[in-house]
Every structure is written in C-alpha cells, then in structure tokens.
Amino acid sequence: MSDTDISNLTHHFLIAMPSLQDEIFGRSVVYVCEHSDKGALGLVINKPAAITLSHLFDKVDMVLRRDDLKDEPVLQGGPVHTERGFVLHDRIAIESSDPNESAYASTLAIPGGLEMTTSRDVLEALSTGAGPGRVLVTLGYSSWSEGQLESEIAENAWLTVDADTRVIFDTPVEERYDRALGLLGVEAWMLSSDVGRA
Numbered sequence: 040m041s042d043t044d045i046s047n048l049t050h051h052f053l054i055a056m057p058s059l060q061d062e063i064f065g066r067s068v069v070y071v072c073e074h075s076d077k078g079a080l081g082l083v084i085n086k087p088a089a090i091t092l093s094h095l096f097d098k099v100d101m102v103l104r105r106d107d108l109k110d111e112p113v114l115q116g117g118p119v120h121t122e123r124g125f126v127l128h129d130r131i132a133i134e135s136s137d138p139n140e141s142a143y144a145s146t147l148a149i150p151g152g153l154e155m156t157t158s159r160d161v162l163e164a165l166s167t168g169a170g171p172g173r174v175l176v177t178l179g180y181s182s183w184s185e186g187q188l189e190s191e192i193a194e195n196a197w198l199t200v201d202a203d204t205r206v207i208f209d210t211p212v213e214e215r216y217d218r219a220l221g222l223l224g225v226e227a228w229m230l231s232s233d234v235g236r237a
Contacts, residue, residue: 116177
C-alpha cells in the first residue's frame, strides 16, 4: 500500500488487488469522489458498459452534439443505482461569490478540481455542443459505509494513490488499470493474489 493517509482518500484512485475477484471490482480502478468518517463514494473508471455516449443520449431523447464524445464508452461506475447516470467532469467556472457553486443543479465539487454531476442539465449542455471540456459518464456508483473502505484497505483489497486526471480522461479505458498502477511504480505482474501482511 502507498503512504497515503487513508483517513481521507477523496481525489485518489483505489486500484484493485488480484485478490478482488468479483465482476465489478476485479482489476478495477475507482476514482474516489468523496470520503469521510461516514463512508466513501466513488466511480469505477475502467469498466465499459455496452453502450456509447451517443446511444445513451438517444435513450434520454437528446442528441449529443459533441463529436469528441460520441464514441466514448459509458462506464459501469459501480453496483449502486445502476439505472442513474453520473457525470465526472472538469469544473466549470462561473461568476459567483460562492466558490463551491456549480453551473449545474446537482453537483459535488471534489477537491482536486473535478466535479461529479447527477442532474440532467449537464447532459443538456452537452447536447447543445457545450458543457465541460472533459467528461466521463457512468451508470451507477460505488459506495462504502462507515469504516468499510478502511477495513478493505487493511485487508489488502486495494492499493491507493493520488488521482491523476490524465488517467481518467486521456488514457484508453483498457489501459487505465496499468497506468494507475504505474503511478505507484508497480506493474500488474508484481502483485500477488496472496492475502497477508508482512
């Protein structure tokens, strides 16, 4: 495990160890949007769903007028609320006296410069050809109750590392696991599926 302080993993990656074998979290990279003593919320950033963003927009009766995003995969963000969309994106600057105010109705500002929006207005902005510059869309999210994530880390289920937005937005989906491991100077073959601590 890295030397990261696990009391707050907001804007960090969780990288699944080989011992995590389930369909959703096996070889997954999770971007942690929020972490506190009450629990954690994150989005898996490397598990494509069976649809592209243009198909998703068709399903919600909108046209995606962003050619740079049309063929981007929608991702499986986690097992919770898989019928709902979650949009991870660059922060949109707006003129406001409140630095945490967002351009969209339902947005979580994440320390580190990103936002996660669940309201339809971000999709409406993209449908006009506007909206955030960099976007990742998931169906569903991942969550941990109080103490659960810390316990999983203690059991060597996850490696942790400061998030790098280039892994989220500029790296092909199939390369994100290896690229996230690379942030720790580790390659997948170096990891053991044996659970235990020295």
